[in-house]
Amino acid sequence: MEKINDAITERIQAMNARVNMLKSADLYFYNQPITELRGGARVLVNGREMGMYASYSYLGLVGHPKINAAARDAIDRFGTGTHGVRTLAGSLTLHSELEETISEFKQTEAAITYTSGYATNLTVVSTLVGRGDYVISDKLNHASIVDGCLMSGAKFVRFRHNDMESLEQRLQQIPSESAKMVIADSVFSMDGDIVDFPKMVEICRKYNAWLMIDEAHSVGVLGKSGRGIEEHFNMPGSIDIKMGTLSKTIPSVGGYVAGKKDLIEYLRHASRAYIFSAALPPAQAAAAKAAFEVILEEPWRVEKLNQNASQFITGLKERGFDTLYTQTAIVPVICGTDEIAFSMTSAAQHQDVFVLPVVSPAVPPGLARLRATVTAAHETDEIEHAMDVIYQAGKQIGLVN
Numbered sequence: 001m002e003k004i005n006d007a008i009t010e011r012i013q014a015m016n017a018r019v020n021m022l023k024s025a026d027l028y029f030y031n032q033p034i035t036e037l038r039g040g041a042r043v044l045v046n047g048r049e050m051g052m053y054a055s056y057s058y059l060g061l062v063g064h065p066k067i068n069a070a071a072r073d074a075i076d077r078f079g080t081g082t083h084g085v086r087t088l089a090g091s092l093t094l095h096s097e098l099e100e101t102i103s104e105f106k107q108t109e110a111a112i113t114y115t116s117g118y119a120t121n122l123t124v125v126s127t128l129v130g131r132g133d134y135v136i137s138d139k140l141n142h143a144s145i146v147d148g149c150l151m152s153g154a155k156f157v158r159f160r161h162n163d164m165e166s167l168e169q170r171l172q173q174i175p176s177e178s179a180k181m182v183i184a185d186s187v188f189s190m191d192g193d194i195v196d197f198p199k200m201v202e203i204c205r206k207y208n209a210w211l212m213i214d215e216a217h218s219v220g221v222l223g224k225s226g227r228g229i230e231e232h233f234n235m236p237g238s239i240d241i242k243m244g245t246l247s248k249t250i251p252s253v254g255g256y257v258a259g260k261k262d263l264i265e266y267l268r269h270a271s272r273a274y275i276f277s278a279a280l281p282p283a284q285a286a287a288a289k290a291a292f293e294v295i296l297e298e299p300w301r302v303e304k305l306n307q308n309a310s311q312f313i314t315g316l317k318e319r320g321f322d323t324l325y326t327q328t329a330i331v332p333v334i335c336g337t338d339e340i341a342f343s344m345t346s347a348a349q350h351q352d353v354f355v356l357p358v359v360s361p362a363v364p365p366g367l368a369r370l371r372a373t374v375t376a377a378h379e380t381d382e383i384e385h386a387m388d389v390i391y392q393a394g395k396q397i398g399l400v401n
């Protein structure tokens with residue numbers, strides 16, 4: 001076949017050239033094969049045991065015996081796959097039991113599940129808003145939200161990151177009779193900061209806007225029992241559309257929305273990722289259900305996570321690093337240039353601390369970073385050691401004194 005030379009070819013070549021350049025400089029850290037998980041806080045990577053500081057298993061639930069047993073039992077009862085979409089022949093009792101568990105956990109009337117958090121945002125946003133409506137999104141919202149907004153055909157309005165004045169200004173410019181939905185992450189996935197929820201709720205009420213919150217990084221993290229942002233601010237019933245993922249604190253895969261019965265019934269009959277895509281596999285549904293139960297049965301995990309996050313943030317700041325405004329287990333260690341972020345990663349990984357670099361376009365140029373996370377599975381001395389390694393790397397590279 002003759003080679004086509006067009007914009008598509010150029011795009012492929014440009015990306016692959018960047019990847020190859022990093023690989024040849026030994027600075028490519030993505031997609032590394034993990035051969036074994038050792039207790040949640042440690043992993044075997046390319047035959048080397050490393051401390052894991054890039055995991056979203058915030059409560060250390062991967063491999064939990066009750067969750068593993070639930071998954072095994074589901075395979076014994078239902079096999080490994082659903083045989084189609086939920087609406088037709090793929091709905092199992094396991095799915096409705098999971099949805100009931102989620103709605104109880106999130107203190108709503110009902111819930112619906114999808115096969116990933118990404119698909120959930122895409123389908124829910126684009127089902128609820130469309131041409132002639134407005135969707136108003138924080139500038140640092142997750143890519144899946146941005147993609148859902150773009151796909152919806154609604155007017156896509158963005159406000160300055162976590163700036164409620166900017167949100168209000170945008171809403172003032174929208175005709176009052178138009179349908180509008182405000183969307184934000186509860187905890188921002190790159191910076192770890194928490195949305196100004198009380199003010200956002202107040203503004204949404206004032207302007208009759210629906211409020212959708214993505215709780216990917218707040219379930220198991222915020223609130224005394226880990227129920228999320230409403231519990232954290234003691235503001236039950238404030239969110240119209242509570243979105244979350246089953247792939248971070250919950251050691252499974254999938255996504256969900258919890259809310260009023262009417263909303264969920266509508267999504268079950270109108271959202272395309274539900275109607276036209278196969279259901280969650282039995283093992284994953286059962287594992288997710290068991291995980292929500294474990295969070296409530298073992299509340300020490302949320303407490304330990306909070307202690308670990310605060311040790312990590314305080315310790316890195318004391319060592320001279322800029323960690324932006326994080327208040328959670330996602331801790332950005334600002335490096336500045338992509339090159340410094342890659343060198344920091346290389347130095348840390350050579351000392352068996354598994355952190356990863358996040359560079360542009362995932363974050364703005366000049367704000368390349370290590371995005372480090374701690375979980376409830378880490379011990380105090382392990383965290384101290386990891387911080388010392390990051391500090392030595394920073395000193396060697398001239399990022400800190």
Ligand SMILES: Cc1ncc(COP(=O)(O)O)c(C=O)c1O
Pocket residue numbers: 116117118119121142144185189214216217245246247253254255
């Ligand atoms: C804020 C946020 N929303 C949604 C997603 C997508 O979730 P999933 O990995 O389940 O597709 C992620 C995952 O990175 C996320 O960080």
